[in-house]
Amino acid sequence: MKTLAPATEQARYIGQSLARPNALRLAEGRGTYVDDIELPRMVHVVYWRSPVAHAHIVKIDASFARMMPGVVAVVDGPQMAKICKPWVATLTHLAGMKSAPQYPLAMDRACWQGEPVVAVVANTRVEAEDALQYLVVEWEALPALIETETALDAGSIVIHPQLGDNLCFTRSLDTGGVDAAFASADAVAEVTFQFGRHTGVTLEPRCQISDYNPSEKRLTVHHSQQAPHMMQDLYSRQFGIPESQIRVICKDVGGSFGIKVHAYPDDFATVALSVLLERPVKFVTDRLESFTSDIHARQHRVTGRIAANKSGEILAFEIDDLTGIGPYSMFPRTSAIEGNQVVNLVGGPYRHQQYRAKLNVVFQNKAPTCQYRGVGHPIACAVTEGLVDAIAQKLAIDPLVIRQQNVIRDDAYPMTATSGIKLEGLSHQQCLDKIAVMMDYPALRAEQAALQKRGIYRGIGIAALIELTNPSAAFYGVGGARISAQDGATIRLEPTGAITVMVGVGEQGQGTEAIFAQIAADAVGVSMELVRVVTGDTDVTPYGGGTWASRGAGIGGEAVLQAGLALQKNIVGVASVILKRDVSEIALVNDAIVEISSGQSLMPLAELGRVAYFRPDSLPAGFNAELMVTRHYAQRDYPFIFTNGVQASLVEVDVDTGFVKLLKHWVVEDCGRVINPMLVDEQMRGAVVQGIGGALFEECLYDDAGLLQNGNMADYLVPMAAEMPDIEVAHVETPTKTSKLGAKGAGEAGTAGAPAAIMNAINDALSPFNTTVYSQPITPQKILRALGKV
C-alpha cells in the first residue's frame, strides 16, 4: 500500500490499530444506557398501538385501566396535540414532495399496525403493562393499502384524501440519448429486482427519558439517539420551548444504524407526558413493538436495463424504481431520500454516457420507512452490479474484466458522473486490481470449473460501489431541515497536562471516541492516555450534526484535528512566554515543550499547565493563556465526498435444497485516510454482515391485511455468526483534499456492496442451469423455484 504523508507533524496514533478506550467499560457492563438511568419520581410509559393496518378510532375507554394499581395517567392523541404541534416531513429540494400532518399519538385514525394511539403511564413498567391490558379501545377497521404496485391505481383508497393521491414523491432523470444508445447497442439486458422491506435491529432498543422541570421551564431528555442537537431543535419547535431550555443527552448508545436518527411519534409523546405530568417519564421500546414502530427500509421494485457494445463498453443504464414508505414521510429527514439516492447512485462506478431514471415513492399502510445504514446504496449497487453481470454474461465477458474495462479511470477525477453526482477522487481500478490478487481470481475460477464437473456449484460475485460520505448542507440543510452539516470540537488543556475533547459527533458503539482521541493526541502532541473525550450532550459539546451519512470521522474528525492544532499553537505561545524563547525555536512533543534544535525537553506540559492556571501572576501583563479552543468544520467543496470499493463473494449453492453456503467474502475499500485500521475493518465486517442479512435473511413479512407476521427474533432472521463467511478487508487510501485529515466515511460501504456481491455469486453458481434469482432476500425456496424444482 502506498504510504500517505502523515496528517500531523507527529504521527503516533493516527493510522494505528488501537483498542477503543471505552471498550472495557462496555464489556464489563458499566456503560450508561438510557435504561440504566433512574431518576427520582420517574414514571414509565407504555403505548397502546394500533393492532391493524388502518383503523378509525371510535372510542377510548380508560376507566378500567385507570383503576389499576400504580397508574398515573392515560393520555390520548387530542390531549397531546394541545401542547405538541403536528409535523409534515418534506424537504423543499425534493420538488413536489408531499406528506400529511402527523401527531405524537394518532388522533382519530391509525394508519399502520404499530402506530401509537394511547399512552398509559404508571409507577413501574410492569404496572403500566398490566394496565394496558385493561385499556379498551374501540376501533373500526378501514380498507388498507398494502401493495405498492396498486398504490397509484385509480381504484385504490387514498390514505390521506387531502393529498389527492398516494404519491409522496416522484423524480425523473434523463440524459437525453438513452433511446439512441439502446437502439445502437449490440446487447441489452433487462432485469426486475425485488428488495424485501427490512429493518435495523439494534442491540439496545430505542429508549428515552424525558424530564421536564416546571420550576425552570427546562426540558432534559436522555435519549438513545444519533443526532442530539437535531432533537433539541425539534423539541423546541414542536413544543414551543426555547432551544436554550432543552438539553439532550445521548450517553452510551447500543447500536443505531440509522434507526435512531429519526424523530418518532413516541419520542414526542414521551416528552409531552413529561411536560403534562411535570416529572420524568421513561420509555423503552420492547423488542416486539420495535418491529412495528422502528423505521423499516429498502422495499423497492426496480426494473433496470443496460446497453453495451460487443467489446463490453457499457453505453447506458435505465431504471424504474417503485418504493413504498408507509403512511407518512418520516420526520425530519423524510422518506424520499432512499429512492432519491437510488436514482443518484445507479451506474455510479461506470463511464457510460447515458442514463434515464424514474422514481415513484408511494404511501401504504405499513410501518414508515426511512434512512437505514447504506440508504439506497444496497439497492443501487445490486441493480447496477446485477445488470453489469447480466450484460457480461450475454457478451461472454468475464465479470471482473467488464468492470476493469468500464470503471471510471483513477486519473479522471474530479469529475461529474452521468447521473450528475460530483466525484472528487476515487480508485476503482486500484481496488479491482487489488481484490483480484487478494482472492486469487484465476485460481478461484479454475477451482469453480473443476468442482462443477463433480456437481458442486460454486459462484463468484463481484460488486464495485461508490458510497456517499462527508455530506455538505446539500443533504438536508438546503431543503429546509434544521440538521447541522457542520460539526465542532472543543479541546481544553487541563492543569495536569491532560486534554479534554468535546465533540458534537457521538459514539454509537463504532469507536468514534477512540479515533477522536487518536486525532487529538497527535494534533496536540500528547499521549493518548491523557485524552478524555466527551460526546452526546447538547449542554456541553459544540453544536453539530451527530452521527449519520458516514460523517463522524470525516467531519467530526477534521474539527478535532483543527481544534487540536490550534490548541497546540496556543500552548507553544504560552511556553514561549514562560521560557522566553521564540515560538519558532520550540515545539510541543510527547507531553513536553522541547527545543527543536536539540530535541531537549524544556518543560513538561504539566508544568506549563500549573503556571498558566495557578500562577498567571508570573506571566507578562496583558498576556492571556487561551488553553481551550474550539474549531468547526463543514465540508463545502462538494455536495458529498464519495468513497469507493469493491467486494467479492464466494458461495456454494446446494441445487437440491436451494441452500447457500457463504464460503468467503473479500473487501477492498477506499475511505481516504484510515485513522484506525482495526476499527475500519470492524465497520466493514459488521456492515457486510448487515448487507448479507438483507441479501439472504431479513424481511418484514406482511400478510394481505397489512399485519406483520414475523415481528419477533425467532421469525425475523438477523444474520448470525454460524452462517457468516470469513471477511478479508484491505485498503486503498485516496485522501479527500477537502480536509487536512483526508478521511472519508467508512461505516456504510460494507452494507452497500454485500447484497450485490452475494446475489451475483448465487447467480454465477446457478448459471449452468440458465436461471437467475433477483428477489432479495434470496431464500432457499426462491432458488428452488428458479431451478424449477418446486
Added chain:
Amino acid sequence: MKAPAFDYVKPHSLAEVFPLLQQYGDEARLLAGGQTLLATLNMRLSEPSVLVDLSAITELRGLTLAGAMLRIGAMVTHSEIEASALVAQHAPLLPLAAPHIAHRAIRNLGTLGGSIAYADPAAEWPTCLLALDGVVVAKSATGERRIRADDFFVDLYTTTLLPGEIIVACEFPVASANHWCDFDELARRHGDYAIVGLAGAGQRSENTLAQVRLVFLGLGATPLRALQAEGVVKSQPLTASLINQAVAALKNELSAVGDLTSDAATKMHLAGVLLKRMLMKQMQSKNA
C-alpha cells in the same frame, strides 16, 4: 415486555408437586428449564397464576440403564444428553440431533421433559423419541403409566398427557449391535427451528435396513412417521431405484403445512431430499 405477576413454587420432591397441580389445575405451569415458557410469559401469551419449578427434584434427574431401556430423567438438559457417554453408546441418535437444538445457552437450560411435554412439531426430541420407538413415563398422584411415543403426540402442542400428570422420564430402547440411526435437518440459520428435519432409526444388515422408522419434523402438527416410505425400504437391499421409490412414497403419504418462507411444496421437496440423502449415505457407506 414484563411477565404478569405469578406465584413461584420450588418443590423438592415429586410428592409435593401433585397437590400443587390438584390445587391450581390449569392455572399452574410446570417450569422445566423455561426456554419456551418464560418467553411466552414475557410476551403475555400465557398468564399462569403459579409456576412450579421442577429444577430441585432429584427424581427427575439422572441417566440410567434399566435393562433393555435407557432412562433419561425429564429434567436432564439438552447439553447433558449431548455430552453423555452413556447416551452416545445406547441411543446414538440423540447426540446426533442435540447440536441442532437452538444454541448452547438454551441447551444448557432446556430439558428433555420440557421439550417432550411442549411437543413442538419442529423440535428435535419428540422426533427422536418417535424414531427410536421410545416411551414417555408419566406420573400422577394416583400412579405411573408408560405411553409409547406413537400414542403420545396427537396434535399441535397437544399430547395424551392427562391433567395432573407430569413427565418424569423418557425411555429409549438400548441400541443393539446392528443399530442404525441418522439425523439431519435444514434450517436457514443454525439453531433455528428447521424447515424440515429427519430422524431415521432401525436395524442394519449389510445394505439392508429393517424395522426402519423415518420421522420428519417441521412438516405437520406433530412429528410425522413416513410409514409407506418405511415400508418401501424395509428389509430390501438399498438401491438408487429403491430410494427413489421411498421418496415417491413419502410424497404420496405425507403433506406439509407451509411456513412464512417455505410453502408446502418446498417443504415436501426438501423432505424428499433429506430422505434421499440419508438413504444414499447409508447405501454408499455399505458399498464402500
